[in-house]
Amino acid sequence: MKPDPWGDYDTHRQWMQQALILAKKAGESGDVPVGAIIINGQGNLIAQAYNCKEQNHDPTGHAEIIALRVASQKLQSWHLEECTLYVTLEPCIMCAGAIIQSRLGLLVYGVDDPKSGTIRTVLNLPDSAASNHRLSVLSGILEGECRQQLQGWFKQKRVTNN
Numbered sequence: 798m799k800p801d802p803w804g805d806y807d808t809h810r811q812w813m814q815q816a817l818i819l820a821k822k823a824g825e826s827g828d829v830p831v832g833a834i835i836i837n838g839q840g841n842l843i844a845q846a847y848n849c850k851e852q853n854h855d856p857t858g859h860a861e862i863i864a865l866r867v868a869s870q871k872l873q874s875w876h877l878e879e880c881t882l883y884v885t886l887e888p889c890i891m892c893a894g895a896i897i898q899s900r901l902g903l904l905v906y907g908v909d910d911p912k913s914g915t916i917r918t919v920l921n922l923p924d925s926a927a928s929n930h931r932l933s934v935l936s937g938i939l940e941g942e943c944r945q946q947l948q949g950w951f952k953q954k955r956v957t958n959n
Contacts, residue, residue: 809905812836812883813939815845816907817946820885823847823860824950831886833860835868838879838902844868860884861892865899877901885943887914887936893922897930905935907943 812834819832828848835844846863850856861884869875881903887910888896896904909918916923916934923932 808840809883809935809938812881813885813905813907813943815842816883816885817939817942819845819847819860820943820946823849824946827851828858829886830946830950831860831884833864833882833884835864835877835880835882837872843871843880857891859889859892861888862895865895865901869899875899881905883938885939886910886947887916887918889913890915890920890922893920897923897928897932900930901932903933903935905938907936907938908940908947909936 816832816834819834820830823832824830826849828851831848833846834842837843844864844867846860846867848858848860849863850858852858861882864882865877868877868880875898877899879902882896882901883905885907887906887908888904889910890913893915904916906916911918913919917936922928923934
């Protein structure tokens with residue numbers, strides 16, 4: 798059974814808070830602070846990850862990609878229809894493609910990405926003719942906290958680089 802996109806708002810906030818904690822770890826290790834969590838249909842945590850492109854010298858080291866890999870391995874299936882992915886930032890085109898390919902049940906993200914967001918902001922990949930899966934999406938969960946974390950990290954990075 799696919800997750801209910803509206804579900805329990807408090808539950809969505811709790812999982813996003815956990816994703817923010819992971820995002821902080823990414824930022825502390827020099828990566829853009831993005832965290833991701835996947836829960837199964839029973840509401841249990843099955844995967845968690847944070848950005849590690851810089852740390853691992855890996856262009857695919859996005860939190861969403863890593864979490865999808867871990868969840869698929871744990872479930873022994875790439876079909877994640879009964880799962881929910883929580884991520885602090887709207888996914889990029891690479892991550893959106895992987896999310897669609899996984900047949901994810903629900904995507905919940907914190908803040909829109911005006912530069913490379915491909916769920917609703919710059920592109921709408923899930924609803925395009927290129928998508929073979931109708932993805933349920935809920936955005937804006939802890940939006941202010943997610944935005945503040947990203948903006949603070951980028952501001953600090955600019956200060957450090959000057």
